Amino acid sequence: MLKPAQTRGPEDLPAASLTAVKGRKVRTAVRGDQTFRWLTFFCSLLVPLVMLAIGLELLLSSWPAVKQFGWGFFFSQEWNPVLQEFGAASSIFGTLVSTLIAMFIAVPLSLAIALFLVELAPPRVSRTVGTLIELLAAVPSIIYGMWGLFVFAPFMARYVQPVLGETLGFLPLFQGPPLGIGMLTAGIILAFMVLPFISAITRDVFQLVPPVVKESAFGMGATTWEVTYKVTIPYGLVGIIGAVFLGLGRALGETMAVTFVIGNAHRISASLFAPGNTIASTLANEFSEATEPLYVSSLVALGLVLYLITYLVQVVSQMMLRRMYRAWSVGL
């Protein structure tokens, strides 16, 4: 697939240009084309090569940990540097749960924002808010983290979590002391961080819906809600799913902001108020001072797990997109 196609020889050139330029010029032009082709080919080859190298290195360096702990590594909650016992379960759990919370909040919110900006808002408001959302995407993650720890976490502890505990406290999800720091706060901060990505792309996708299609729906007497629900969203669905997966990818790997607010405890708790950790936060926290070979290897194995999860997400998203494209785009 990567093999470059055969370069066109001079005989393929239109007759008119052959008579216009002399033979030598044609040849250099062809040689230039060929060089350019190979150059771009090697440039694009660089990406799969780097991917492969990263994967191999992760596999090799994590081998001691995998050999020592076997499959138990993925299911054990134990993380004890003193006794040199390591398990990835709490980190994997935390990665998935914090991402899930983030997507649960960010996806409906971004859809609403994008719809408002495209369909309902006056142009001036739409432009201003749109720019602000793009600015939100440019805020470095460490800023989210510090704001999360010093402003948002105390706010959660004082106002949000006590209320949640009183009203929904019968669910194990909302039990425990309101620390402010923990899985829920991390998920909400993550939602803030992926929201600009999803809503900006979704807005662009909605803008691409041809006005003719919408106008004909309006012409048939459809309400704004019906046009949105039956025309705009289905038309842009492929793009929306793409945007969601882009946000998902970012949420899975987000490090700094999560490290600040998640509480960094190697524990699986039913409560969303409880501190937890993610793969990325564990790596950020522990890599620089890990001395024992098995400790380092276990951390690399965590990295491998994250690599596989993000890879899996990409593959699934590609498959879903292709299937949806076939199912939905016909006729529109």
Added chain:
Amino acid sequence: MRKIWYLSVAALSLLVLVNLGQAQSLSLNGAGASFPYPVYSQWAHKYHELTGVKINYQSIGSGGGIAQIKAKTVDFGGTDEPLKPEDLAKSGLVQFPTVMGGVVPVLNVPGLESGKLKLDGSTLAAIFMGKINKWDDAAIKKLNPDLKLPSQAITVAHRTDGSGTTFIFTSYLAAVSPEFKEKVGAGKAVKWPAANSIGGKGNEGVAGQVKAVSGAIGYVEYAYAFQNKIPFAVLKNQAGKYVKPSIDTFQAAAANADWTKAPKGFSLMLNNQPGEQSWPIVGATYIMAYKDYPDANKGKAILKFFAWAYKHGADMAKNLHYVPLPDNVIKLVEAEWAKEVKSGGKPLWP
């Protein structure tokens, strides 16, 4: 084409010339623990002004420092957790302390002012194990009969990155509580058993979490507690006296320790030293150097730099809230250099 060729030759020769010029002034590379980085970089800066010798210290963490010096990519390494004598012998390294620091329990309890809460070692260990989980627990009340303690859950804040601070703190808890020693142990990173515990990255992370969470107790380097004005607890020392954390009480602990009995590499625990003034949680940070330097100039320059820092760097260290080494320890270290650090069989010190 030819022009480019001439130009590149000229540029190359210029580069070589510049390099030759620089080779005149010596430059030493070190890497390791981040805890002493502020004082090392200040010493290096001053030393460069005085002598022209350039010392680059990268604070990449103790783990990185040990790995780098074993891989022979740096001229010296820094670590907070001292290497064991047999490990030093195996890798052909010498190790000596540079400065010390105290670790301080900090807290955020509504209505409790700094320096008011009194704790002893076993109570502190029980709190960090999660066995005491309310601020008005009988054990805490007993030590503080005249304080009004709230009936609030205790949240334990600890370091999540491996750190010398954790090593010093857990070593102390393990020394005073057999149960802590058995269930948790001492190390740069441990498994914290308290159900209600949160972790922060770095001293600033723990300090931030203690500030953000009401009812939290954590441990940080003294400098962070001092600079951020976080309320601290006073601790009962081995002599049975309650002491406040300060440079003076840290120095008292270091002076009362018996350094002559330290194993090779000076890996002496300074926790829980005798003396009425001794703060009980104190530790040193260490430099690792090679026993044999292929380049005698480099080896000599490193020892000269640290000798200068011992002699003239004490005030700089104190300003940054580190504790300089007592004179008797400096003599021991220099005697160790004279005996161990060589180049081609010839001693480099003095």
